[in-house]
Amino acid sequence: MNKEDWFSVPIYYRDNIDVDIYEKRILELSKEEGIKKSNAGGWHSKDIKDDVFFKPLIDIIQEEANQVWLDFNPNKKGRFVINSMWSIINKKDNYNMLHNHPGGVISGSIYIKSNKDSGKIQFDNPLGIYKMLEYAVTESDCFYTWREISYDTPKGRLIFFPSYVKHHVTPNKSDEDRIVIAFNMMSEFD
Numbered sequence: 001m002n003k004e005d006w007f008s009v010p011i012y013y014r015d016n017i018d019v020d021i022y023e024k025r026i027l028e029l030s031k032e033e034g035i036k037k038s039n040a041g042g043w044h045s046k047d048i049k050d051d052v053f054f055k056p057l058i059d060i061i062q063e064e065a066n067q068v069w070l071d072f073n074p075n076k077k078g079r080f081v082i083n084s085m086w087s088i089i090n091k092k093d094n095y096n097m098l099h100n101h102p103g104g105v106i107s108g109s110i111y112i113k114s115n116k117d118s119g120k121i122q123f124d125n126p127l128g129i130y131k132m133l134e135y136a137v138t139e140s141d142c143f144y145t146w147r148e149i150s151y152d153t154p155k156g157r158l159i160f161f162p163s164y165v166k167h168h169v170t171p172n173k174s175d176e177d178r179i180v181i182a183f184n185m186m187s188e189f190d
Helices: 022-029 052-072 129-136
Strands: 012-014 078-090 095-099 106-113 121-124 148-151 158-162 167-169 178-189
Touching (some): 012 052, 022 052, 022 078, 022 106, 022 178, 052 106, 052 158, 052 178, 078 095
Antiparallel strands (some): 078 178, 095 167, 106 178, 121 148, 121 167
């Protein structure tokens, strides 16, 4: 019997990116009034993509995004470029509600400060069929019936995902702040 898997949702990540220098700048920015988006508590910055302090980090994100581009557009010359970027600081019990990123093709986040109790990023299965399958295969624990998948958020982890995928961040159960930079990217063709 032949088998083909279609409509998969790619999640990319890279660990151990050096992010130590960015915490202090984000804490400085957090003295300004934040905005309300998906954050339940915590602080959400305005757009920071044009802040020159973050240029080295943007370069790293762009370099990693070039690898993602090859999966999305193997026969087209171009790149993903950041069109918006912001930071979030979640204190104890703060979290981010279910949302997606309509302002991008791919989106991502990089964890500036976190620990094992800081919460996880959790992606919902965008294919509605899983609800039908769970009744038919209630004993199954295979990825066809999973409703969601979670990723730990260690310091220095960079994650890319399709912008349409709904996701949330579980509550920070640590006494330390969880600090993240998130972004949206659009396609730019040569």
